[in-house]
Amino acid sequence: MTELNLILLGPPGAGKGTQGERLTASEPLEYIVTGEILRAAVREASELGLQAKGYMDEGQLVPDELVIGLILERVRAEQATDGFLLDGFPRNIAQGEALDGALSQLGRDLNGVLLIEVPDEEIVRRLSGRRVSSSGRIYHVEFDPPKVAGKDDVDGTDLIQRDDDKPDTIRKRLAVYHEQTAPLIGYYEERGLLHRFDGTAPADEVEAHVRKTISTLRLEDAV
Template structure:
């Protein structure tokens, strides 16, 4: 079986988590998500994890060199030898360059970069429509409304909008995503690795398209 080394790109709210879960069921891939990677390194007390913790505790961004070090450690780990799915890394061209150099040294290569595209207005609509009950149950004012407006079906508590789900906050996150990711999209498109998927379609349709694309790439690589 050919090795599958994939990167998952897309704005917050595009459904990357859902697609990652399904892809790792379809193919033998180690799922490497930035948040999980950071938490694991900090919990394990690794040198890089301790460095990352100092920045995280101060409320700052973890520097490129620390993120690169942790990501490359994970790519080289035993569970990722037959393939991996990176989510949240690389975020910058500098990180992409470091990953490319490491893969060359290991005699490995990227298979594809999977970009799930969703217009900003759809993302804002998806995220800002979320409402959360006291018990943590999540509704959506349009796609999954409660039986009684503003009240949880289970515990009757008032449904609230989290601060990070407010439209202005979502748009700020999207602006940051575009600033960081647009150069990355061009980077991988120039290398012939980018594959685009319409994230406005249903999760099942998006999954079917991604799965067929990845299966075809693996078959072509094996020939």
């Protein structure tokens, strides 16, 4: 396999970012996180970045074709010669179809979609337990609690729960995921691209399973 082109899929809080960072630390894959490339393009004031900034400044969603344009810039880059890992896009079937068409024009294909599955209530438990200090330090009331409940370990200031981490907000985000993004599971499964991972397992176990799957993909292509 001369290149390995992958998508990370799963609900918010499933651990996609953790697995993406671990995987690309040792695999020659360009890690393309859509939120980050949008912010980077705006900072760099590229042509596409300036267009995206116009939508963002008005509080509008950046059009799919513009996001795909930014993704393709990264796909064409020398760093992505051996492949890429895409996180945060596509978010619905229409975006998936548009991405397929754009990649096809470049003569490239997806090799696999890595789905990290975690039940909704576990997601709520993970995200709603987060607490943040005024300096940005992050704790978790269950998994990584501060030494004194509700207080920052360093300066003793009160910890807060961000609005995004409140249970009602998390459940709304999950509802959007199930309505808009989850249909991609069937879309990619029908094409034989989907690989499922139990996101409730420890991160090391999920990583080992992901790496085994990638090794299998490489071997299958070599046969």
